[in-house]
Each structure stands twice: as C-alpha cells, then as structure tokens.
Amino acid sequence: MNKPIxxxxxxxxxxxxxxxxxxxxxxxxxxxGNKVYPFHLGDLNLPTPENITAATxxxxxxxxxxxxxxxxxxxxRDALAxxxxxxxxxxxxxxxxxxxxxxxxxxxxFLLALMNPGDEVLYPNPGFPIYESQINFHGxxxxxxxxxxxENNFSFDLExxxxxxNERTRLLIVNxxxxxxxxxxxxxxxxxxxxxxxxxxxLVLLDEAYYDIRFEGESASLISEPGMAERSVILYTFSKxxxxxxxxxxxxxxxxxxxxxxxxxxxxxxxxxxHFVQYGGLExxxxxxxxxxxxxxxxxxxxxRAVDLLNSIxxxxxxxPQASFYLFPDVTEAMANSGCDTYQQFLEAxxxxxxxxxxxxxxxxxxxxxxxxxxxxxxxxGIDLHLIEEGLQRLKVYLER
Amino acid sequence: MNKPIxxxxxxxxxxxxxxxxxxxxxxxxxxxGNKVYPFHLGDLNLPTPENITAATxxxxxxxxxxxxxxxxxxxxRDALAxxxxxxxxxxxxxxxxxxxxxxxxxxxxFLLALMNPGDEVLYPNPGFPIYESQINFHGxxxxxxxxxxxENNFSFDLExxxxxxNERTRLLIVNxxxxxxxxxxxxxxxxxxxxxxxxxxxLVLLDEAYYDIRFEGESASLISEPGMAERSVILYTFSKxxxxxxxxxxxxxxxxxxxxxxxxxxxxxxxxxxHFVQYGGLExxxxxxxxxxxxxxxxxxxxxRAVDLLNSIxxxxxxxPQASFYLFPDVTEAMANSGCDTYQQFLEAxxxxxxxxxxxxxxxxxxxxxxxxxxxxxxxxGIDLHLIEEGLQRLKVYLER
Numbered sequence: 001m002n003k004p005i006x007x008x009x010x011x012x013x014x015x016x017x018x019x020x021x022x023x024x025x026x027x028x029x030x031x032x033g034n035k036v037y038p039f040h041l042g043d044l045n046l047p048t049p050e051n052i053t054a055a056t057x058x059x060x061x062x063x064x065x066x067x068x069x070x071x072x073x074x075x076x077r078d079a080l081a082x083x084x085x086x087x088x089x090x091x092x093x094x095x096x097x098x099x100x101x102x103x104x105x106x107x108x109x110f111l112l113a114l115m116n117p118g119d120e121v122l123y124p125n126p127g128f129p130i131y132e133s134q135i136n137f138h139g140x141x142x143x144x145x146x147x148x149x150x151e152n153n154f155s156f157d158l159e160x161x162x163x164x165x166n167e168r169t170r171l172l173i174v175n176x177x178x179x180x181x182x183x184x185x186x187x188x189x190x191x192x193x194x195x196x197x198x199x200x201x202x203l204v205l206l207d208e209a210y211y212d213i214r215f216e217g218e219s220a221s222l223i224s225e226p227g228m229a230e231r232s233v234i235l236y237t238f239s240k241x242x243x244x245x246x247x248x249x250x251x252x253x254x255x256x257x258x259x260x261x262x263x264x265x266x267x268x269x270x271x272x273x274x275h276f277v278q279y280g281g282l283e284x285x286x287x288x289x290x291x292x293x294x295x296x297x298x299x300x301x302x303x304x305r306a307v308d309l310l311n312s313i314x315x316x317x318x319x320x321p322q323a324s325f326y327l328f329p330d331v332t333e334a335m336a337n338s339g340c341d342t343y344q345q346f347l348e349a350x351x352x353x354x355x356x357x358x359x360x361x362x363x364x365x366x367x368x369x370x371x372x373x374x375x376x377x378x379x380x381x382g383i384d385l386h387l388i389e390e391g392l393q394r395l396k397v398y399l400e401r
Numbered sequence: 402m403n404k405p406i407x408x409x410x411x412x413x414x415x416x417x418x419x420x421x422x423x424x425x426x427x428x429x430x431x432x433x434g435n436k437v438y439p440f441h442l443g444d445l446n447l448p449t450p451e452n453i454t455a456a457t458x459x460x461x462x463x464x465x466x467x468x469x470x471x472x473x474x475x476x477x478r479d480a481l482a483x484x485x486x487x488x489x490x491x492x493x494x495x496x497x498x499x500x501x502x503x504x505x506x507x508x509x510x511f512l513l514a515l516m517n518p519g520d521e522v523l524y525p526n527p528g529f530p531i532y533e534s535q536i537n538f539h540g541x542x543x544x545x546x547x548x549x550x551x552e553n554n555f556s557f558d559l560e561x562x563x564x565x566x567n568e569r570t571r572l573l574i575v576n577x578x579x580x581x582x583x584x585x586x587x588x589x590x591x592x593x594x595x596x597x598x599x600x601x602x603x604l605v606l607l608d609e610a611y612y613d614i615r616f617e618g619e620s621a622s623l624i625s626e627p628g629m630a631e632r633s634v635i636l637y638t639f640s641k642x643x644x645x646x647x648x649x650x651x652x653x654x655x656x657x658x659x660x661x662x663x664x665x666x667x668x669x670x671x672x673x674x675x676h677f678v679q680y681g682g683l684e685x686x687x688x689x690x691x692x693x694x695x696x697x698x699x700x701x702x703x704x705x706r707a708v709d710l711l712n713s714i715x716x717x718x719x720x721x722p723q724a725s726f727y728l729f730p731d732v733t734e735a736m737a738n739s740g741c742d743t744y745q746q747f748l749e750a751x752x753x754x755x756x757x758x759x760x761x762x763x764x765x766x767x768x769x770x771x772x773x774x775x776x777x778x779x780x781x782x783g784i785d786l787h788l789i790e791e792g793l794q795r796l797k798v799y800l801e802r
Contacts, residue, residue: 105670203406268508
C-alpha cells in the first residue's frame with residue numbers, strides 16, 4: 001500500500017493555528033545563530049504561581065493519580081461555579097460545570113453538542129482560527145463577522161453580525177475579550193448582542209479566556225444579560241490568568257442539559273482531566289492570589305512599553321487595550337513604506353533584518369473583502385520587558401531606515 | 402427559554418461507559434454504611450512508580466509548565482517510537498507518534514481522520530463500549546464481531562469478522578489483549594486478520610492498552626504482520642502499565658500521513674498534553690523499570706486468587722488469562738440457580754447481599770442474537786488481595802446458599 005491512505009472527507013476542512021508556523025520559522029532563525037524577539041505566540045514566559053505548583057506536588061505525593069469523575073473533581077466544580085457566580089452574577093452549581101483539559105476543548109464540544117451539519121455559525125474574523133476550523137470540520141457553515149476600529153480600541157461589528165443572521169443561523173461565538181485585537185464589548189454591545197441572541201434563539205459560546213487579564217476597568221460578561229445564562233456556554237481557562245498554559249486545564253459552564261452532553265463527550269474523548277492538575281486548579285481559585293496579581297503587574301508594564309514604542313514608529317498606530325495580552329497595531333502605512341506587498345513578505349523581511357517574530361491579521365482568518373487596513377498581532381505574554389524594548393527599537397530603525 | 406435546548410442530532414448516538422453507573426451504585430451502597438468489594442472499574446489502586454512521580458515533580462519545579470509542540474515532546478516521541486520498535490519490530494520514528502491526553506482520545510481521532518459517514522466499521526462486541534459510541538456519533542455504521550469461548554481462553558470470532566466484510570467495510574478495530582474478556586490473538590489469528598485487512602484494504606485501529614500487563618508468555622502485535630504497519634494506528638497508553646490512569650497520557654502511532662492528521666486534530670482539540678506529565682512518561686519509558694515490574698507481581702497474585710475462588714463457586718467457570726487484569730467468568734448456571742432472570746437483577750442482588758460490585762457482559766455492548774451463555778466481568782486492578790478473598794468468599798456463600 002504505497003498509494004496514499006484515503007482519509008475522511010472532513011479532513012479537508014481541518015485548519016490549524018498558522019501562528020505555529022511562525023514559531024517554526026522563528027526557531028529556525030534562532031537555530032541559525034540569530035537573536036529572535038518572540039512576539040508571535042500567546043504563551044506566557046512567566047512561572048505558574050508557587051502555591052499552585054506546591055498544591056499539585058502535594059496531590060501527586062498523596063496519590064491523586066487515578067481517574068476522577070468524568071465531569072471533574074466535585075470540589076473544583078464547586079469552586080469554579082462560585083468564582084463565576086461571584087464575578088458574573090450567575091447562579092451556577094457544580095452541575096453547570098464540566099472540567100476540561102484546557103479551554104480549547106470547549107470549542108469542539110460546544111459545536112458537537114449543538115450544531116447540526118448545515119447550521120450556520122457566526123464567528124469573529126479576525127479571530128482565533130480554531131472556531132472556523134472546527135465549524136467546518138464538523139459540517140457547519142462558518143459565517144464571519146468583523147471587528148471595527150474605534151476611538152480607543154477595536155469593537156465588534158454588530159451591524160455585520162445582525163445582517164448575517166437568517167433562518168439557518170443557529171450558533172453565535174463571541175470572544176470577549178478578543179484575540180487578536182483585544183476588542184471588548186461595551187455595556188451597550190452586551191445588551192444588543194443578548195437581544196439578538198434571544199430574538200433569534202441563538203445558542204452562544206462565550207469564549208472568555210482573557211476575562212481576568214485586565215489592567216484598568218473591570219471585565220463584564222454577556223452571561224449577565226437577561227436570557228443569556230439559559231442559552232450560553234462559557235469557555236473558562238486557567239491557562240492565561242494563572243500562567244498555566246501547559247497544564248491543560250479549563251472548563252465549560254452552562255445550562256445543565258448541555259453540560260450533561262459535554263460530560264458524555266468527556267466520557268468518550270478523554271475520560272477526565274489529569275487528576276492532580278485539577279488540585280492545582282483548586283488552589284488557583286481558592287488559594288493565595290498574590291501570584292496571579294503579580295502576573296498582571298508584569299504584563300501591564302510590558303503592555304505600556306510595547307504600545308509606546310509601537311506608536312513611536314512612523315506609519316504604525318496602536319491602541320492601548322485595557323485587558324488581554326495582545327496588540328493589533330495598524331501598520332498600513334509602515335507596510336507601504338517598506339515596499340512589501342504581502343504580509344508574508346513583510347514578516348520575512350522583518351524577521352530577517354530585525355529578529356522580531358510576529359503574527360499578522362492573516363493568521364486569524366481569511367481577510368474579509370472590504371478590509372483595507374493592514375494589521376500585525378504582537379503578544380507581549382512571552383517576551384521580557386528588555387527584549388520588548390530592544391526588539392521594537394530594532395523594528396523602528398528598520399522601518400524608518 | 403424554559404423549553405429544552407435543541408441539541409445536535411448526533412447526540413442521540415452518543416453512548417457512555419455504563420460501568421460508571423455501576424460505580425455510582427457501589428458508592429451509594431458504601432455511603433449507606435455497607436462494605437463494598439470494587440471489582441467493577443478498570444482503574445488501579447496501586448501508586449504510580451516513585452521514579453515517575455519524582456521526574457514529574459522535577460519537571461514542574463523546572464518550569465515545564467508552558468505549551469509543548471502539538472505532537473508532544475520530541476524526546477518522548479523518540480522514546481515511544483524506540484519502545485514500540487523494540488517490542489513489536491516496527492521502524493517508527495518520532496514522525497509516527499502523536500502524544501495524546503490518554504489512550505482513549507486515539508479512538509475518536511482515528512475515526513475522525515479515516516471514517517466517512519456511512520462507512521462500516523468492524524468492532525468487538527463484547528468490547529470497550531466507546532468504540533460503538535464514537536463510530537455511531539461520527540456517522541459511521543458499527544458492525545460487531547464476537548468473541549468465542551475456547552479451551553484455555555476466549556478468542557476473536559474470525560469467521561464472523563470475515564463474513565461481515567463487504568464493499569462498505571472500511572475500518573477494523575482490534576483490541577488485542579481484549580477488555581472485557583482477556584481474549585488474545587494466536588499467531589494464526591494474527592496472520593488471518595492481517596490477510597483480511599490487506600485483502601479488503603481495511604484501515605485498522607490496534608488498541609493495545611493491555612499489551613504490557615502480562616503474567617506468562619509474551620505479547621505479540623498485529624503490527625508486526627506484513628502490510629499492517631502501513632494501514633494501522635496503534636493506541637498506546639501509559640495508564641495501565643505504569644499505574645498512570647489519572648495522568649491522562651497516551652499516544653497514537655502509525656503511518657506519518659495519518660499521524661499528521663491526528664496532530665492537526667491535537668491543534669484543534671486540546672493543543673497538547675500537559676507538559677510536565679510528558680516528562681513523567683519519558684521517565685516511565687526510559688528510567689528504572691522495577692516499579693512497573695512490581696505492579697505485575699501484585700496483579701498476578703490477585704489474578705491467581707480470584708480465578709481460584711471463582712472456580713470454587715458452583716455454577717461459575719473462569720479462565721486464567723495470561724495477561725490483562727480482567728476476568729470474564731461464565732455464570733450461566735450460577736445465575737439460573739440464583740433465580741435472577743436479568744443481569745440487572747443479579748447485580749443488584751449480589752451487591753445487596755454481599756457488597757461485591759461488578760460489571761456484566763451487558764456493560765460491554767448489546768448482547769448479540771445468538772448468545773446463550775451469561776458472563777460477568779471482574780477487574781482485579783482496583784481491589785487488594787485480602788478484599789478479593791473476602792468478597793469472593795461472600796459471593797460463594799451467597800450463590801451456594
């Protein structure tokens with residue numbers, strides 16, 4: 001059998017995170033002896049708070065190494081329900097919580113539980129590329145809505161969202177706060193989206209992975225709007241808030257009947273999330289918070305320096321988002337000045353001449369027909385302050401040469 | 402929205418492991434103040450070997466807490482390729498290995514990568530219930546083949562397997578060594594199955610979760626037969642061999658083009674398996690083996706005592722399997738003597754009167770039309786020797802009353 005193995009038709013619909021390809025090029029550039037400034041990946045280069053690792057070590061040593069219930073540890077489900085009730089005004093109990101090996105598994109499980117083939121699903125573009133991939137892979141029809149540039153930040157284009165709704169529209173994905181733009185809903189946006197969802201009987205995935213990565217103001221959730229708790233699943237993750245990306249710990253929270261189905265998917269897919277990792281999560285939610293708060297201080301200093309430096313570069317304009325760890329500067333003029341026509345050319349030239357590794361708008365979905373401006377995405381989660389300064393200084397020199 | 406949330410049609414096809422329901426009843430019986438003898442679940446009540454936990458603690462303390470590559474750590478993929486090459490004569494490299502959060506995720510990913518809706522998939526019944534659930538959930542047609550009672554052990558019914566193959570048959574699932582019966586292929590069986598797979602161009606899932614839980618003889622794999630490496634995916638798990646059930650660590654091994662698709666599924670589903678857990682797996686494969694070997698000794702003593710006691714009970718007959726940690730005694734006469742018509746009645750009576758908690762054939766797929774004998778499934782992985790003795794002695798007294 002030397003001919004290719006025939007794979008399932010759905011595999012042709014399967015996308016990836018092309019940011020990982022950027023990482024591979026950065027690694028090759030570094031391996032060739034060059035200094036690289038890693039602005040490309042949404043990982044954190046900060047340690048998990050010590051009390052969380054200590055609780056996990058204790059759990060391993062105490063033999064918490066067998067299966068847990070498919071839904072996760074009851075204590076962790078209780079603690080997470082309480083945390084979401086406190087921060088978002090819901091009335092969840094443990095029955096509304098299904099622990100997952102990360103936040104990402106919630107995307108596929110939400111779609112498998114609620115989307116039939118042919119159903120239309122609204123999703124943000126630019127946006128996290130896994131939404132579109134999973135919608136298409138499981139037979140849905142992915143319908144994008146865009147993001148608008150405003151006075152102080154990006155916002156969701158609710159006109160496009162509303163205009164896209166028709167009788168086949170069944171699901172809506174909202175990523176508030178938003179990767180890659182750091183857009184967030186205003187109070188008025190939340191009211192309008194909730195009204196749309198209720199009026200058109202949409203089921204909603206609220207991806208709130210960055211809810212607690214906040215420097216000013218206060219996060220608010222669509223789940224608090226009337227009618228939303230009954231029709232929404234929250235994607236919660238420990239990854240960003242507690243610097244636990246590689247621990248793979250998250251959860252789905254929502255109406256019990258949907259959570260029951262997601263728990264059945266847990267039975268079928270991975271049985272449960274690693275036992276002692278769940279004890280780490282319990283300590284993260286219920287233990288000392290100084291470690292998590294210290295992360296925010298480090299990230300805020302990085303944000304401020306990166307925004308200032310980007311705005312000092314001719315032809316670049318960047319908001320100062322109040323939350324998340326992404327910047328999405330408008331580089332339309334800088335790219336034009338550089339003589340690069342395509343994002344790909346620009347990325348390669350920048351990496352080659354400066355060592356700065358970053359993503360562009362094109363890594364977050366196919367650009368929409370009416371898009372005229374060009375954007376980069378820089379994550380400041382995985383790069384120290386002095387390297388932010390050095391890298392962006394190099395970028396400035398290169399672009400203003 | 403107080404009416405039920407409409408879920409996707411495929412959810413109606415989603416099964417569970419009904420063994421978990423047995424566990425719930427056992428827990429309720431224990432909570433009511435009764436002593437319970439847990440023969441029902443395939444978890445281990447033995448600690449993970451100390452060198453594995455120590456390596457994991459070191460990894461956490463060394464900050465191995467960020468994402469790994471989607472396919473897993475290169476060192477772990479290398480070590481696992483080498484382990485399978487050593488034990489099964491394959492020629493895998495790291496490109497043939499995709500690390501997973503457990504063995505179970507390989508089942509769904511194999512089907513999503515290779516099965517189109519309407520494809521027929523042969524699977525063992527009695528068998529691990531997740532095969533049938535995942536085949537149906539993702540739109541395939543699950544076609545059972547049975548297990549035969551032989552002189553010294555159960556074996557796969559290759560006549561039924563062959564007769565079931567037609568032009569729609571595309572995939573074959575083989576669980577060798579087999580849960581729940583401990584059936585294993587003879588050398589002749591392996592040749593015949595490989596010939597069938599090659600002749601009919603079937604793609605094969607080899608679930609070898611129990612390959613290394615062996616008391617006598619030597620395990621051999623279908624993957625070593627001509628033509629099989631090119632068409633098979635091995636489900637490997639660290640769960641049983643190293644008492645790491647709750648760690649959630651396993652892998653898919655197979656042709657690079659299929660593994661590449663499974664890695665893309667990793668990107669979409671869970672990004673990667675927990676980082677420091679993979680270091681535990683690396684130590685399990687490459688470090689000191691005395692802990693893993695000690696597990697086998699404990700399990701062998703349990704097997705021998707359980708088999709002897711079961712065979713001492715009137716109306717029960719049980720093989721002494723050379724591998725795995727399951728017993729599948731024929732209890733046709735004992736059930737008839739007990740006056741119970743159904744498995745459910747029998748289970749409830751046994752739990753109520755003896756505290757012995759176990760599964761039956763009905764927890765491993767719908768009994769086939771021509772089945773006349775009745776079987777229980779006892780796992781001896783999660784119960785200490787003295788409780789095996791006490792529990793089965795109670796069962797004997799109850800059934801011979």
